[in-house]
Amino acid sequence: MELRQLRYFVAIVDHGSLSRAALVLHVAQPALTQQLRQLEEELGAQLLHRSAQGVVSTDAGKVFYDHAQAILKQVADARSAVTHSARPSGSVTMGLPHSISGALALPLLTAAREQYPDITLQLTEELTGNLAEQLKSGRVNLAVLFDDGQLTPFATTPLAEEELRFICRHDAIWFSDRNTVSLQQALNTTLILPGLQHGVRPRIEAMARAAGLVIGNVIEINSIAILKSAIMAGMGATILPVAPVLPEIEHGQMRSVRINSPAISRTVVLCASRNIPLTNAANAIAALTQQVAADLCRAGTWPGARLLST
Known part of the structure; x- marks a missing residue:
């Protein structure tokens, strides 16, 4: 396996076409096709689906693309470390x-x-x-x-x-007359949170276990933008730092409430x-x-x- 084969493969995927990749790389298309074929033979897997409309990665190709990008980046970093050491x-x-x-x-x-x-x-x-x-x-x-x-x-x-806070729509009925809520009260609401491996979720789960508490109803959303839209639609509240919802708080669309008993941070x-x-x-x-x-x-x-x- 050669570095040029990795560069060729990444270029083909990025441009979605052997012909366009050949133009960008200044390589004849038959030579590019041959290098791709040799790479697939060495790996023992088909990396691309070819059609009249272009090429798309197979499942094996998607995995290999990530590794090829990482290898090429490390080579570029090594070159940069040597040539720009001062x-x-x-x-x-x-x-x-x-x-x-x-x-x-x-x-x-x-x-x-x-x-x-x-x-x-x-x-x-x-x-x-x-x-x-x-x-x-x-x-x-x-x-x-x-x-x-x-x-x-x-x-x-x-x-x-x-600090992590309880975030809800400005007119939500949850604790509307309170400046603080307990962690148990926050966990008993319908919460909109990322999946178990992402963002604030592991920290919230760990704090709940340590306090002997159980998280109730959870709606999982792995996008801050969609999560905020769900809060504005009245689907639930969340536990987040203030920074990602600061514009909505400043415009009076959402409000944040401190969590105590215990407080929670990351x-x-x-x-x-x-x-x-x-x-x-x-x-x-x-x-x-x-x-x-x-x-x-x-x-x-x-x-x-x-x-x-x-």
């Missing part, structure tokens, strides 16, 4: 959970452009479970995750402790792979992320977040 430059990919990106993404992008103009910072917004897998495979260099006790495969740096951490070395550029972005998170906490512009010492 001054941080190159491309860095960072993964952010949906519920964090609203607070951290824009300040981090702004700071990166100002302090490291030679670094191309690519931010990807994903579910936390997906980000962990992408970090393991090397498809992202860094990821912001939550300390749920399952982060041992990663090198971690704590960024902040983020630890936000910056993660990197223990097995894949970071480039100078990635190390620079990691340090910058810590700085930006600290500045946001001190300024109070990351709602509900408290700075953690490293």
Whole structure:
């Protein structure tokens, strides 16, 4: 298996056509077809379905595509680490959970452009479970995750402790005359939450078990945008940090209520792979992320977040 075969395969999938990929790669189409055939023979699996309309990945092809992308990215990172060893430059990919990106993404992008103009910072917004897998495979260099006790495969740096609150529509009948609710009261409502492996859900489940409580009726939605729409439709409430729903709270569409007995929070951490070395550029972005998170906490512009010492 050769790197060029990986590049050819990724280009074919990205462009959806052998002919278009051949044009972009400046490779004759028969040569491209031959390299693809050799790759499939070596793997013992068909990677693409071919038709007059183009090509689409088989199930095996989808799995291989993810690995091929990760390998090509690590090769590019290795090249960048050697050729740009003096001054941080190159491309860095960072993964952010949906519920964090609203607070951290824009300040981090702004700071990166100002302090490291030679670094191309690519931010990807994903579910936390997906980000962990992408970090393991090397498809992202860094990821912001939550300390749920399952982060041992990663090198971690704590960024902040983020309070979780009971979030509901502004006119919801739940505890309308209360400024706080107990965790048990919150859990007894119809809650709209991510799936078990994502976002705030593991933390809520752990806190419930520790308090000897049981979560009642749950509607699972793995999208912040759809989750907010469900709250506005009156389907239920949620337990989230304030940041992702701050616009709705400021416009009077939703409200947040503190949870006590016990209070609930999550630890936000910056993660990197223990097995894949970071480039100078990635190390620079990691340090910058810590700085930006600290500045946001001190300024109070990351709602509900408290700075953690490293």
